Amino acid sequence: MSALEIQNIRKSYGEVDTLKGIDISLESGEFLVLLGSSGCGKSTLLNIIAGLAEATSGDIRIGDRSVLGVHPKDRDIAMVFQSYALYPNLSVHRNIGFGLEMRKVPAAERDKAVREAAKLLQIESLLERKPSALSGGQRQRVAIGRALVRKPEVFLFDEPLSNLDAKLRMEMRTELKRLHQMLKTTVVYVTHDQIEAMTLATRIAVMRDGRIEQLGTPDEIYNRPATLHVATFVGAPPMNLLNATAEAGSLRIDGTSIALPMPAASTGIRQGQELVIGIRPEALHLDGEGQLEAVCEVTELTGPELIVTVHVGSQRLMASLPASCGLAVGDVLRLGLGCGVHVFDRGSGLRCG
CATH class of the missing domain: 3.40.50.300 (P-loop containing nucleotide triphosphate hydrolases)
Structure with missing residues (x-):
């Protein structure tokens, strides 16, 4: 009962x-x-x-x-x-x-x-x-x-x-x-x-x-x-949202040539569908061969971590990085993606799959 x-x-x-x-x-x-x-x-x-x-x-x-x-x-x-x-x-x-x-x-x-x-x-x-x-x-x-x-x-x-x-x-x-x-x-x-x-x-x-x-x-x-x-x-800093378009087996970030692999759990997506990619700030990390090339705009030291605001093409996102990484405004960096890329339909706002 x-x-x-x-x-x-x-x-x-x-x-x-x-x-x-x-x-x-x-x-x-x-x-x-x-x-x-x-x-x-x-x-x-x-x-x-x-x-x-x-x-x-x-x-x-x-x-x-x-x-x-x-x-x-x-x-x-x-x-x-x-x-x-x-x-x-x-x-x-x-x-x-x-x-x-x-x-x-x-x-x-x-x-x-x-x-x-x-x-x-x-x-x-x-x-x-x-x-x-x-x-x-x-x-x-x-x-x-x-x-x-x-x-x-x-x-x-x-x-x-x-x-x-x-x-x-x-x-x-x-x-x-x-x-x-x-x-x-x-x-x-x-x-x-x-x-x-x-x-x-x-x-x-x-x-x-x-x-x-x-x-x-x-x-x-x-x-x-x-x-x-x-x-x-839910989440602090909040989840990053990037507009993207579905291509054959990949997600192309709008305004860039960057294509991310389609997450296996994201089912029912059709080619050309307008999507939103969600990435938690803590899922991003510095990686010289990372998929996202970005330019540093703002750095905020919280003590244990450095919250970095960057732009990828014309879109902004935040990354939670080690406090010791020593980034400065204007630096060009590459970010790798950890697990946990989320895909949403742009029109309905619902999760794909």
Whole structure:
């Protein structure tokens, strides 16, 4: 039995369709990330699961029951918001246990649950403080603790790390991963940050314009993107895209005489078809006999690597090279291709094969 079943969910505001038929089935213990840019419908879908918004049509099932029309407090879910939403006049202990207090849970049982959650989150020493005396990361831990004590069937997270600085985001990602591995609770997590999605998820649903572009594991999303949108949305630096035309057994890069061999997995391509070649920056390497002759335009040292922007004919691409390679603007270089050339139809944006 699925822990969470989302069946053909649609949401419309008048003539505007926000969600256009979402189908997802989650087994118990999965960590699903809804990934997409602002306005794609991911938070709307999360609010429908939580009961904070109503679907126009479709069904949401948690365990063996439909929860459409069920009050949020009776859905066996717990939600962590982008804002911490803590009560400023209450201690950390009472903030974590407030939901249990409202449910008339006995004080001893409530105290035990709060202290167990605080131990998991490593905030036992903060229980008597007020939220004003906490850092941003500590406040977010308190908000997560308030959800933990509910022991829900499904956890919902709505961009919970977006208010934190880069260092705290990394620390909290690790904490969330650790908690999920320990608790093995089903999680639905909304973010626009592809690093969060790749590091946390067991499955990722990449959303665009109210639809799911691709649903798969992080490995599938990264290494076999189904569309051009997925290919460019996931990855930092993003995937390079080069316009090309299919010739007999090869891919000729437009505006050049360079012809790359056709990948074996790219089936159903006809001669003369207009295509887009996708190449990850890390798949490129310096090679004196490489297939791509390029001119260096910009170099960006990140520390462990040098991100080099070059042009091949009239088209630009980026390569992730060793920091010690010593390239300068204007240098002519040759780039070899590692594995992982992706081919997409230029018109539809769909992966070939």
